[in-house]
Amino acid sequence: xxxxxxxxxxxxxxxxxxxxxxxxxxxxxxxxKKITKVLVAPECIKEVAEYLKSEWALDYIKGVTGIDxxxxxxxxxxxxxxxxxxxxxxxxxxxxxxxxxSTKISISDPVMPSLTSVWKGAEMHEREVYEMxxxxxxxxxxxxxxxxxxxxxxxxxxxxxxxAPGRER
Amino acid sequence: xxxLRDAKRTxxxxxxxxxxxxxxxxxxxxxxxNIPNLPDEGxxxxxxxxxxxxxxxxxxxxxxxxxxxxxxCDLTCQNIAEAITMTYGFDVVTVLDEKCYEYFKExxxxxxxxxxAILGSFSAEPSCIQYNSLSSFFWTPTDVKQIIKVDGRYExxxxxxxxxxxxxxxxxxxxxxPGVKKLKVTGWELGKLEAATESASVELSKQDLTVSVLVRKxxxxxxxNRRSFFPSVDYGRCVMCGFCVDACPFxxxxxxxxxxxxxxxxxxxxxxPSMLAKRPEEFNITxxxxxxxxxxxxxxxxxxxxx
Amino acid sequence: xxxxxxxxKMAKEEFKSLEVYETGPxxxxxxxxxxxxxxxxxxxxxxxxxxxxxxDPDPGFVHRGEEKMCEYKTWITxxxxxxxxxxxxxxxxxxxxxxxxxKLMDIEPPERAKYLRVIMAELxxxxxxxxxxxxxxxxxxxxxxYMWCFGDREYLVDLTQLIGGQRITHSYFVPGGVRNDAPPKxxxxxxxxxxxYYRMILGKDYPGGEMPEDFRKYVLAVCxxxxxxxxxxxxxxxxxPIFIYRTKGIGILKREDAISLGVVGPVLRGSGVxxxxxxxxxxxxxxxxxxxxxxxxxxxxxxxxMVGYYEMKESVKIIRQAVEQMPEGPVKLKxxxxxxxxxxxxxxASAEAARGQCSFYIRSDGTDKPYRVKICSPSFRNLIAxxxxxxxxxxxxxxxxxxxxxxxxVECDR
Numbered sequence: 001x002x003x004x005x006x007x008x009x010x011x012x013x014x015x016x017x018x019x020x021x022x023x024x025x026x027x028x029x030x031x032x033k034k035i036t037k038v039l040v041a042p043e044c045i046k047e048v049a050e051y052l053k054s055e056w057a058l059d060y061i062k063g064v065t066g067i068d069x070x071x072x073x074x075x076x077x078x079x080x081x082x083x084x085x086x087x088x089x090x091x092x093x094x095x096x097x098x099x100x101x102s103t104k105i106s107i108s109d110p111v112m113p114s115l116t117s118v119w120k121g122a123e124m125h126e127r128e129v130y131e132m133x134x135x136x137x138x139x140x141x142x143x144x145x146x147x148x149x150x151x152x153x154x155x156x157x158x159x160x161x162x163x164a165p166g167r168e169r
Numbered sequence: 170x171x172x173l174r175d176a177k178r179t180x181x182x183x184x185x186x187x188x189x190x191x192x193x194x195x196x197x198x199x200x201x202x203n204i205p206n207l208p209d210e211g212x213x214x215x216x217x218x219x220x221x222x223x224x225x226x227x228x229x230x231x232x233x234x235x236x237x238x239x240x241x242c243d244l245t246c247q248n249i250a251e252a253i254t255m256t257y258g259f260d261v262v263t264v265l266d267e268k269c270y271e272y273f274k275e276x277x278x279x280x281x282x283x284x285x286a287i288l289g290s291f292s293a294e295p296s297c298i299q300y301n302s303l304s305s306f307f308w309t310p311t312d313v314k315q316i317i318k319v320d321g322r323y324e325x326x327x328x329x330x331x332x333x334x335x336x337x338x339x340x341x342x343x344x345x346x347p348g349v350k351k352l353k354v355t356g357w358e359l360g361k362l363e364a365a366t367e368s369a370s371v372e373l374s375k376q377d378l379t380v381s382v383l384v385r386k387x388x389x390x391x392x393x394n395r396r397s398f399f400p401s402v403d404y405g406r407c408v409m410c411g412f413c414v415d416a417c418p419f420x421x422x423x424x425x426x427x428x429x430x431x432x433x434x435x436x437x438x439x440x441x442p443s444m445l446a447k448r449p450e451e452f453n454i455t456x457x458x459x460x461x462x463x464x465x466x467x468x469x470x471x472x473x474x475x476x
Numbered sequence: 477x478x479x480x481x482x483x484x485k486m487a488k489e490e491f492k493s494l495e496v497y498e499t500g501p502x503x504x505x506x507x508x509x510x511x512x513x514x515x516x517x518x519x520x521x522x523x524x525x526x527x528x529x530x531x532d533p534d535p536g537f538v539h540r541g542e543e544k545m546c547e548y549k550t551w552i553t554x555x556x557x558x559x560x561x562x563x564x565x566x567x568x569x570x571x572x573x574x575x576x577x578x579k580l581m582d583i584e585p586p587e588r589a590k591y592l593r594v595i596m597a598e599l600x601x602x603x604x605x606x607x608x609x610x611x612x613x614x615x616x617x618x619x620x621x622y623m624w625c626f627g628d629r630e631y632l633v634d635l636t637q638l639i640g641g642q643r644i645t646h647s648y649f650v651p652g653g654v655r656n657d658a659p660p661k662x663x664x665x666x667x668x669x670x671x672x673y674y675r676m677i678l679g680k681d682y683p684g685g686e687m688p689e690d691f692r693k694y695v696l697a698v699c700x701x702x703x704x705x706x707x708x709x710x711x712x713x714x715x716x717p718i719f720i721y722r723t724k725g726i727g728i729l730k731r732e733d734a735i736s737l738g739v740v741g742p743v744l745r746g747s748g749v750x751x752x753x754x755x756x757x758x759x760x761x762x763x764x765x766x767x768x769x770x771x772x773x774x775x776x777x778x779x780x781x782m783v784g785y786y787e788m789k790e791s792v793k794i795i796r797q798a799v800e801q802m803p804e805g806p807v808k809l810k811x812x813x814x815x816x817x818x819x820x821x822x823x824x825a826s827a828e829a830a831r832g833q834c835s836f837y838i839r840s841d842g843t844d845k846p847y848r849v850k851i852c853s854p855s856f857r858n859l860i861a862x863x864x865x866x867x868x869x870x871x872x873x874x875x876x877x878x879x880x881x882x883x884x885x886v887e888c889d890r
Contacts, residue, residue, distance in 0.1 A: 121738025
């Protein structure tokens with residue numbers, strides 16, 4: 001599939017999302033070849049995700065990224081961004097598409113609904129984001145530590161205020 | 170038929186195993202046999218073309234006559250493995266005055282004690298005077314030859330090859346200080362202590378005797394590198410990625426196909442610039458492999474005859 | 477045929493008759509992290525009798541914080557440590573990173589570099605799959621396969637060493653191309669050794685007389701040899717009744733489950749889903765190369781192994797085409813060897829590593845270091861399948877299911 005087709009499909013998808021959800025879509029970042037990101041509020045992310053899965057057949061989870069945006073130069077915000085990278089396998093036309101559905105939550109009270117009920121495969125990814133950035137996923141079936149030791153008592157390591165030992169300077 | 174086929178498939182591994190009894194094994198008996206699959210050359214990088222030449226990424230080879238001591242390799246490695254350190258070459262010298270030298274000739278116990286302690290802490294180092302007891306030190310003509318008279322004082326150079334380190338103080342603390350500590354117990358007093366990057370010295374005195382130990386930088390006489398500032402590589406940390414070779418703008422660093430880098434201690438894995446400057450064929454760090462017993466030797470002969 | 481019916485099905489019936497699932501005495505124990513089969517990985521397993529009721533995977537024993545490390549290192553000096561999680565497949569691990577940085581920088585590598593990358597990636601895919609297949613032989617009690625795979629792997633690893641300078645972790649890919657060209661000639665000793673080996677194993681001389689020293693021809697010779705060898709592997713392991721009995725019907729992952737769990741690579745294709753990043757989102761030289769994506773409908777451990785086997789065949793095909801089509805020319809863009817400037821932005825890029833799709837999400841803030849690097853490694857995405865597969869099976873089947881997922885603890889933990 002050529003790139004222009006993918007771009008076309010994504011443009012249509014975003015148009016459809018805007019029509020359906022209106023103001024709930026806070027920001028759309030489309031960079032051809034690089035990323036297509038849709039930013040929504042944490043309250044309605046589940047709604048959007050369910051719509052994407054049922055109407056657009058985006059049923060294949062590729063990864064969940066958490067970012068601490070508090071040290072970003074020029075545009076630092078005291079927020080955590082959680083991004084779900086999703087694709088599709090049941091629809092042939094959408095195989096090359098990766099949509100990034102993101103939401104921003106405050107760093108002091110990082111709570112958001114879990115999307116494991118929409119994408120079952122997000123379970124381990126959300127557990128990783130939970131321990132690495134301290135995001136609490138409401139409704140997650142089994143929110144425990146995954147990679148870090150059970151006795152870890154320091155800050156979540158991927159937050160920017162955690163400095164790796166020996167890298168203080 | 171399927172039972173026959175299954176039986177055949179089940180017996181196949183046994184047949185293959187039997188067949189391989191009479192075939193050459195996959196393995197190579199290194200170090201008794203050569204490894205055939207090493208690339209002939211080492212990895213090099215051409216900074217003008219901005220491209221590397223294919224080759225094995227083994228131990229580094231340093232061209233001292235090209236290295237300017239800019240530290241690009243060090244800077245790159247800081248982000249990768251922190252294996253490269255830029256180092257100066259140092260000499261460690263024990264300085265005796267006229268009176269001490271006379272005592273030294275006469276075997277006065279105080280001065281013998283002092284030299285014994287300093288040399289004792291030194292002899293553990295590789296590439297330094299190999300020292301067993303003081304008497305052997307006296308009567309080995311090569312060692313006595315190292316006593317030079319400079320400005321009315323007598324200097325005994327303790328190291329045979331330059332010692333490479335970041336600062337002179339480090340050399341003093343690491344290599345001389347254990348001996349000085351011992352002397353403190355027996356009544357020697359610590360005099361003036363001078364500590365700097367390029368030179369360091371410590372003065373020891375007991376009654377009317379004064380012995381000082383001096384660490385000083387060597388000028389190795391390279392025109393492009395007046396500071397004599399060269400990289401040394403710690404192979405306990407190096408990951409052999411070769412980005413230091415890419416970073417060198419003067420083609421002073423290369424890699425060789427030498428991979429036999431094992432050592433008995435971590436300290437032996439730190440290769441000084443003078444070790445890195447030697448080509449692999451000049452340099453033999455691995456010892457002789459243990460001798461084979463009769464059965465193994467017979468096997469080797471069999472391998473060579475049959476295959 | 478009785479032998480080819482899965483043991484899981486039989487075991488399940490037996491299990492039902494016992495009727496102890498809810499009420500029977502259970503035993504919970506750890507498998508790993510010091511278990512020869514699992515590597516640095518632990519499974520907490522609950523059993524009733526010898527039927528597994530529950531499996532709770534516990535990774536993290538080799539977690540090194542690669543993602544945090546990326547934030548402290550510069551764009552190019554990240555490469556050596558990023559390939560460490562999957563040393564058998566270091567090309568597959570660094571490929572998406574390099575693609576992502578190239579997308580951020582908006583550059584395109586020279587044509588020859590694209591082909592060299594494809595050759596390297598496919599060589600490492602074969603090496604990784606051979607390791608997989610060989611150890612699967614060990615798990616199924618078939619040591620011959622282990623010896624064969626590791627013996628043949630040596631000559632493919634040698635090719636990696638000739639091109640990249642190292643046997644496994646070569647740091648060969650950089651944004652903007654590859655670090656060096658392929659050598660024009662192969663060392664004579666290696667050619668001699670290989671021709672002797674060729675004659676010994678295949679029982680015939682290399683067609684056309686002497687083994688060539690020219691690099692391209694030598695690669696083709698190795699491809700020919702390996703293709704012939706793969707045909708011998710099939711009756712030895714994959715058609716062996718013992719192996720079929722151990723793997724068929726064990727660890728069934730249905731098609732819809734595979735999609736909803738988000739598994740990748742041979743595990744996904746073994747469940748009958750035709751998905752391959754090389755075809756779906758072609759990168760570098762893959763659009764110019766013809767190859768198939770093998771899939772199997774068995775959904776069990778056997779299908780996953782078969783997919784791995786057929787993938788090796790396809791990889792040989794790809795290497796042959798790439799070597800033949802490879803144009804002359806530069807292999808790297810003109811740039812500083814260790815310091816590159818990457819503009820601010822974010823990118824999500826994927827490539828097909830040996831164990832499946834490996835994706836990188838990178839956020840750059842315009843400085844010399846990445847702001848955030850997220851690695852979605854294939855083993856981590858396959859990890860979720862483990863509690864679903866290791867359930868209602870016998871303890872003896874755990875190693876087979878575990879290894880058929882081609883799980884690599886370090887790659888999962890990063």
